[in-house]
Amino acid sequence: AEVKAKAKAAKLADPMEASIEPSTQEMIRRAQQLNIETVFDRAVTMKPCAIGLQGICCKNCAMGPCRLPLPKDGIQGEDTRKGLCGATANTICARNFARMIAAGAAAHSDHGRNVALTFLEAAKGTTKDYKIKDPAKLIQIAPYFGVATTVEEDGVVKDRDLQEIALAVAKKAVNEWGKPSGTLDYLKRAPQPLQDKWIEEGVMPRNVDREIVEIMHRTHMGVDQDYKNLMKQGTRASLADGWGGSMIGTDLQDVMFGTPSPLQAEANLGVMKEDHVNIIVHGHEPLLSEMIVAAAQSQELISYAKEKGAKGIQLGGICCTANEILQRHGVPPAGTFLQQELAIITGACDAMIVDVQCIFQNLANVAKCFHTKLITTHPIAKMEQDNVIHIEFDEHHAMEDAVRIVKMAIDNYANRGAEVIIPRHKTTQIAGFGVESIKYHLGGAFRGDYYTLNDNIINGRIRGIAGVVGCNNARTKHNEEHITLIKELIKNDVIVLTTGCSAIAAGIHGLLTPESAAVHCGPGLAEVCETVGIPPVLHLGSCVDNSRILLAATEVVKAGGLGNDICDLPAAGSAPEWMSEKAISIGQYFVASGVYTVFGYHMPLDGAPEFKNYLYKEMEKIFGGKWDCEPDPIKHAHKMIAHIDKKRAELGIDK
Ligand code: XCC
Ligand code: SF4
Structure with a gap:
């Protein structure tokens, strides 16, 4: 009875109010016909917390949560708002803000770390699936890590062995996450006056992990209580993201997978094809999606798809994984963050493969209504629902995993229900x-x-x-x-x-x-x-x-x-x-x-x-x-x- 009452209270989104994009509107309507709830419906059903919106709810200790909303008529005279420990609204708001930076920097930088670690394996030759695809980029970035790209032999300057450069760069790069002294190597890529400002302000990141950890320490109950000092650390961690973890991630991805150059592709849900095996990759790390692309483009698996009655394999991306495989391979994005549920609601998604970040837990509930195989691949990102398959991806047998996943999607093609509706829109x-x-x-x-x-x-x-x-x-x-x-x-x-x-x-x-x-x-x-x-x-x-x-x-x-x-x-x-x-x-x-x-x-x-x-x-x-x-x-x-x-x-x- 309780479940029923809740279901009754749920409101439905107006598709025209939810999006300006026709295929999204169409699929929201389709979901509602099928009684499948999406993020758009949840957004009209549940309103955000008014106090959280103001940024002044503190739950950093068990004496709280302490909530310090702004008085209706604003602050008259002195601001006397305090948490139990005495934390002011500024402190609480700055702590919350700094913690958002920590989480964001952690997500980007952990992605970068995985790229660096895989690059180290590739440089050592302990994985055969990842290689140096763009040596020019490697040679371009090596000096920033203090790695020489030439050697002198008997007074003659020669190019240094590429694998040797790769190994030296990889070791230096991996070290950026935890080196015990100094500051990040890539900071010196910034304009000199900017570096001078960072030095003067004391915000030069020392290593990526340390700055994130330090935010968590400083925002723990009873530590940093000066919002300016908190933001100084927030700044330092954010710089460790932009000029550190993210930048190293981008560069080493370019080295391993190629620096993008302009190419033509399509976009939107309409890239999915009714008579093809549709595989959607969603998430962020191209370590996984690069292998899926290679597998899906292999003659062997295309033939296998044809044997199973499909005309071929259509790959599509959602979120930043989409951007990674778009910019390097021209694989079309099937949609943005808010279209992830909708890709499954087409009824034509034979597998959705996810790794980390921006993945709705509700995907599993939506997938349950269709034949779609939802596959998690990352050791740090699993789902509790029992229809989700976990195939852990590992750089030592990456291609093998990718082939297994693509085969699973092909085998699933025959299990589609009758109700395939793919919006026609694509650009x-x-x-x-x-x-x-x-x-x-x-x-x-x-x-x-x-x-x-x-x-x-x-x-x-x-x-x-x-x-x-x-x-x-x-x-x-x-x-x-x-x-x-x-x-x-x-x-x-x-x-x-x-x-x-x-x-x-x-x-x-x-x-x-x-x-x-x-x-x-x-x-x-x-x-x-x-x-x-x-x-x-x-x-x-x-x-x-x-x-x-x-x-x-x-x-x-x-x-x-x-x-x-x-x-x-x-x-x-x-x-x-x-x-x-x-x-x-x-x-x-x-x-x-x-x-x-x-x-x-x-x-x-x-x-x-x-x-x-x-x-x-x-x-x-x-x-x-x-x-x-x-x-x-x-x-x-x-x-x-x-x-x-x-x-x-x-x-x-x-x-
Ligand atoms: Fe996620 Fe990167 Fe945001 Fe899109 S833009 S919703 S973070 S996928 Ni980055
Ligand atoms: Fe309340 Fe202070 Fe604890 Fe935050 S740290 S919950 S403001 S007592």
Whole structure:
């Protein structure tokens, strides 16, 4: 009876209110017809906690939870709010914020660590499935780790053996997570004035793990009680993510799997094919998905699929795994974070393979209603539901595991029910940009030519650069903020670099094509895009690949003409539909690298106005970057543009 009462109370989402994207609307409707609940229904059924929203609920000890909501009429006179231990709203809010950074940095950096450890195995030759695919990238990064790329023999300088370089780089890289002294090697890739700021502020990360552990220590009951000092550590851990774990992850993935270059692919749920075996890979670490791609493309397994009555194997991705295999192989993303349940609801998903991060536990409940095999693969991410299969992936027999998983999907093809409904919507996109390809496609350098990025910023054809990244959030209308914001930016001649689910959204809504420049861009940006043949919105990969944006910004600074530091650039960052703790870590490392960073939806800071003011105003005096929040995408865009114009004026390049 109780279960029934609960079921009755559940509300259904209005598909048109839930998303601006037609295939998503269609699948929400389909789910409701089938009585299958999705995140969109849960979002209208359960409202978020009003106190948690303010960021001032502390449960860091068992005398709490202590909740310090802002009085209805604001603070009159002195703020006397205290937890049992005396913790103020600022302390509680800063501790919560720092813990979000810790979790986010941990997720990115643990991903990076797994990549580094696998690279070490590859360098040692103890795994045969992972190799060096991009030696040029290896040679490019080796010096940052202090690894020589040449040797001198009898007075003659020769290239050093590649495997030897790989082994030395791998050992140094792995060490970045726990070295006992010094600071992270990659910090020296940043512009010198930025490094000087970090040194002066005492926020140079020592090693990746230590900074995350130290946040957990400092935010334990009764330790750090000064919100500025807490944020100092938050900053240090976030830098260990952006300029450490994430950046090493991106680089070593490029070394092992290839540095992306622009390629064409499709996007959206419509990439799934009724007469093919559909395999969806979802999560983050390409260690797994690279092997699945190789297995699914093997003649042997394609023939096996045909034997089982399918026309072939169709791979698709969700979340950042989608971006990883899109940028290196042109495998199409089937959807963003919020479309994960919907991919199964098509009835055509023969297997969904997941690893870590952004994976709904409810996938198992949805999969139960279909023939879909839901396969977890990571030792740190299992599901309790009994229809979930766990096949643990291991770098020593990675290809073997991948073959087994793909075979399982093929064998499952025959078990489909009659009810296959795949939305027809799909788009074409160009993805796979990076620092190297931006340079290549825009004149072969960053400066000194009619085509280059810096020259076009200086002459005003390009007004500035925006990084638009991050998640979807079921508390906002799916993709609306991403797309409205990006369109407003390019309309105002701001070139957009995008990653994560924002990049998938941009692809789905047709913004990642050179042709979209003529339709959506202001005259200056349109002219540049049409001249060199690039989209006005450049897909730079997954969320760990936000490190590519840091490095692109650094290259722009180093090429000259636009100031001496990242904070001098006419640039701004944004995560309009953020939801994950990783987004907070990313936001903080962008701010601490000098970027004005605006988040959409809401920030859990309202209960601590002083701490909020510190992030939104004071931080700029320290690092040149600051936080902001604006849920309305048009206003959001214009806050970024106003900042860009301010920087242009400071540089003396305003029209
Ligand atoms: Fe997850 Fe990276 Fe967010 Fe998408 S954007 S919802 S974190 S998959 Ni990173
Ligand atoms: Fe309350 Fe302080 Fe314990 Fe937090 S640490 S729950 S504020 S007593």
